[in-house]
Amino acid sequence: MSDHLNAIELVDVTAGYGDRAAISSVSLNLVPGSLTAIFGPNGGGKSTLLKCIAGLMQPWSGSVQVLGAAVGVNAKRVAYVPQAEQVDWSFPVSVGEVVMMGRTPALGPLGRPGAADHAAVADALARVDMADLARRQIGELSGGQRRRVFLARAIAADPEIYLLDEPVTGVDPTTQEKIMNILDAEAARGRTVVATTHDLACAAQRFHDVVALAGRVVAHGPAQLVLDQSVLEKTYGGHLVPLAGGGVVLLDDPHHSHGAHEGHE
Amino acid sequence: MNPLDLLLTPLGYDFFVRALIASALVGVACAIVGSFVVLKGMSFIGDAVSHAAFPGIVIAYLIGAPIILGGAIAAIGTALGIGAITRRSGLRSDAIIGVLFAGMFALGVAIFSSIPNYVGDLFHFLFGDVLGISVGDLLALTLLVFGLLLVLRLLWKELLFSTFDPLGAGAAGLPVRRLDDLLLILIAVTIVISLQAVGIVLVVAMITTPAATAQLLVKRFTAMIQVAALIGVSAAVIGLYVSYSLDIASGAAIVLLETLIFLLVLAFTLIRSRIYAARGAAKI
Numbered sequence: 001m002s003d004h005l006n007a008i009e010l011v012d013v014t015a016g017y018g019d020r021a022a023i024s025s026v027s028l029n030l031v032p033g034s035l036t037a038i039f040g041p042n043g044g045g046k047s048t049l050l051k052c053i054a055g056l057m058q059p060w061s062g063s064v065q066v067l068g069a070a071v072g073v074n075a076k077r078v079a080y081v082p083q084a085e086q087v088d089w090s091f092p093v094s095v096g097e098v099v100m101m102g103r104t105p106a107l108g109p110l111g112r113p114g115a116a117d118h119a120a121v122a123d124a125l126a127r128v129d130m131a132d133l134a135r136r137q138i139g140e141l142s143g144g145q146r147r148r149v150f151l152a153r154a155i156a157a158d159p160e161i162y163l164l165d166e167p168v169t170g171v172d173p174t175t176q177e178k179i180m181n182i183l184d185a186e187a188a189r190g191r192t193v194v195a196t197t198h199d200l201a202c203a204a205q206r207f208h209d210v211v212a213l214a215g216r217v218v219a220h221g222p223a224q225l226v227l228d229q230s231v232l233e234k235t236y237g238g239h240l241v242p243l244a245g246g247g248v249v250l251l252d253d254p255h256h257s258h259g260a261h262e263g264h265e
Numbered sequence: 266m267n268p269l270d271l272l273l274t275p276l277g278y279d280f281f282v283r284a285l286i287a288s289a290l291v292g293v294a295c296a297i298v299g300s301f302v303v304l305k306g307m308s309f310i311g312d313a314v315s316h317a318a319f320p321g322i323v324i325a326y327l328i329g330a331p332i333i334l335g336g337a338i339a340a341i342g343t344a345l346g347i348g349a350i351t352r353r354s355g356l357r358s359d360a361i362i363g364v365l366f367a368g369m370f371a372l373g374v375a376i377f378s379s380i381p382n383y384v385g386d387l388f389h390f391l392f393g394d395v396l397g398i399s400v401g402d403l404l405a406l407t408l409l410v411f412g413l414l415l416v417l418r419l420l421w422k423e424l425l426f427s428t429f430d431p432l433g434a435g436a437a438g439l440p441v442r443r444l445d446d447l448l449l450i451l452i453a454v455t456i457v458i459s460l461q462a463v464g465i466v467l468v469v470a471m472i473t474t475p476a477a478t479a480q481l482l483v484k485r486f487t488a489m490i491q492v493a494a495l496i497g498v499s500a501a502v503i504g505l506y507v508s509y510s511l512d513i514a515s516g517a518a519i520v521l522l523e524t525l526i527f528l529l530v531l532a533f534t535l536i537r538s539r540i541y542a543a544r545g546a547a548k549i
Contacts, residue, residue: 054435054436055435055436072438075437076438080432080436087429091429092485092489093425094484101434104423104439105437109419109420137484139484150433153433163436
């Protein structure tokens with residue numbers, strides 16, 4: 001894969017549920033090695049955008065190219081991590097088995113996990129500091145550990161593109177730090193990382209680029225260049241309250257009505 | 266009669282031995298598909314598909330076609346129809362299931378009620394008649410169980426991934442929709458082949474109850490299937506003896522036994538978690 005090529009390329013993409021468009025006319029180019037946060041209000045289309053890139057939703061119009069081909073062609077080189085609430089954590093499966101799922105697509109229908117696959121699983125678990133929890137049932141994990149298991153599953157797949165839906169929402173600062181260090185390292189070795197987030201501070205501080213999304217792309221670029229009051233106002237609209245000192249405060253509760261708007265299947 | 270005679274006397278009858286083998290095979294088959302049904306939250310689909318088989322069975326009976334074939338066509342058609350309509354209509358699947366389930370069963374009842382002659386054979390499909398099972402039915406059940414085990418062997422990791430996390434599996438390129446359809450077909454075929462033993466009304470219990478019981482007890486999917494199969498087979502064998510000695514319907518006896526096991530296990534797990542909670546509180 002040559003470096004000048006876009007890893008992800010959206011041209012004029014409109015998509016939604018039922019008759020409501022969640023994103024309209026979104027055009028976006030992401031280069032290999034970029035570390036991008038998609039932020040915006042609830043219902044602003046963050047998850048929808050990610051699902052269009054992952055091939056989990058068919059856009060109504062526009063085109064999505066992933067690694068230079070139509071969505072789905074390179075699916076095995078893409079790892080998608082869903083929101084934690086979308087998974088049944090009482091499912092009878094162990095941490096190690098979940099991480100091994102990352103190896104499943106590459107193995108093919110008749111392939112059986114071999115030494116290399118078990119080594120990849122062990123490595124991935126070690127990178128998220130969960131090597132000693134491989135045999136745990138996933139329901140016994142804390143919230144932060146659950147995110148790390150899913151990140152390990154993505155790492156085990158050794159993908160060229162990471163798509164993560166709210167990977168750091170509701171996790172403790174230590175876990176957030178760990179997850180971001182790993183994503184940073186993956187981007188540094190040329191992987192393309194895209195994550196949605198509610199956490200504006202995290203988006204601004206830990207990602208290289210940000211995409212402000214409110215049904216459409218309000219701004220896209222390095223956080224320190226594009227994040228100003230006018231962009232935030234356009235992104236969050238009435239949810240943004242100016243403070244006397246010149247700052248702003250964001251009224252965007254990540255738990256409020258979240259499932260209703262974006263947890264849609 | 267001493268207890269040993271109670272066990273051995275029925276074994277002198279061929280029909281009883283056939284019924285034992287058939288119930289055990291039904292127990293295993295239902296445990297396998299039931300584990301997927303329970304984990305995917307599809308119990309209602311099982312109920313719908315079993316009732317949807319009824320018009321197919323009645324029509325096959327009327328035109329003299331193999332009854333299992335008629336039931337299978339109606340059941341598989343309905344199962345896949347539920348999936349397809351849900352994907353296109355934007356309605357929730359439980360509403361679609363409710364509509365198709367009632368509509369298909371009503372069609373079966375309508376045709377059934379128009380038959381002027383005695384239709385005792387068809388009543389067996391409603392309530393099950395494992396004691397009347399034929400050698401051909403046994404063969405079909407054996408093939409079903411081997412077929413299910415083969416599918417599990419070949420597609421285990423794909424089914425595990427797509428059942429646990431359909432979004433992650435779909436994004437990674439697994440054919441989630443085709444795997445879903447395969448599961449629906451396996452559920453439909455299992456239900457139709459099991460109908461003769463336990464009947465339309467009770468087959469969903471054979472699918473759901475042992476798997477739900479097993480999920481309370483174990484923490485791995487493979488173990489869940491094994492425990493569900495063990496419960497299914499034990500309930501089938503013991504239920505059949507109970508049915509024979511007390512002269513009650515075999516399907517009902519088996520399902521009542523499974524329900525009893527479920528309630529006992531549920532009570533056990535609730536008490537166990539209370540004890541753990543109390544111990545945890547004592548430590549603090």
